[in-house]
Amino acid sequence: MDETQEQSGRDRDPEGRARSARPRDGLGRPLPYGADGVARQPEGVVRTPDETLREAQRLLDAGMPFHAHEVFEDAWKSGPEAERALWRGLAQLAVGLTHAARGNASGGATLLLRGAGGIEAYAGERPYGIDVTGLVSWARELADRIGRRPEPVPAAASAPRLSG
Structure with missing residues (x-):
């Protein structure tokens, strides 16, 4: 725990904004200080849409949807x-x-369902090759499945293909 965290009771970045310095697991859950976690995604990275999609797909395929x-979020x-x-x-x-x-x-x-509703308007466009129609179907099917059987799903095996 660093001096800034000890004094305020919260982790702070160099600009004084609250930022958790705790390591996280592959699903973004905080781990105890000092535990081995997965590397965090740097914030505020400006990527091209193609770079965004490639990196997001890599992370989804690795079972790291939080990342x-x-x-x-950076692209947004x-x-x-x-x-x-x-x-x-x-x-979303x-x-x-x-x-x-x-x-x-x-x-x-x-x-x-919120995410599916948010992207549905783009279905006719296929922006950047994104399979919007397929993603909307995937999201609704997964939402229905977990609604019927509320147990954890395997992140990597349940991840969608962003382009198709």
């Missing part, structure tokens, strides 16, 4: 206004899968 969500926050709903919806799908993999069926289903 994929952070990649989508740095991209053009006209695309923010797309990237936000993709981030990744967080929905995160919750489903953690065993939070209710939260997972809610976010999967």
Whole structure:
């Protein structure tokens, strides 16, 4: 625990913003200080849409949807206004899968359906080759499945293909 964390009771980044320094597992769950965790995604990285999709797919395939969500969040926050709903919806799908993999069926289903609704308007466009129609179907099917059987799903085996 560093001096800043000890004084305030919360981790802070160099600018004084609250930032948890605890290591995290592959699903983004905090681990005890000093435990081995997975490398965190750096925040605020500006990537091209193709780079965003490649990195997010790599993380989804590795069973790390929480980390994929952070990649989508960067695109949502740095991209053009006209695309923010797309990237936000993709981030919500990744967080929905995160919750489903953690065993939070209710939260997972809610976010999967919210994300599907957020990207559905892009279905006719296939922006950047994203299989929006396939993702919407995947999200609704997974939400239905975890609603019927509320048990954790394997993140990597349940991950969608972003392009197809």
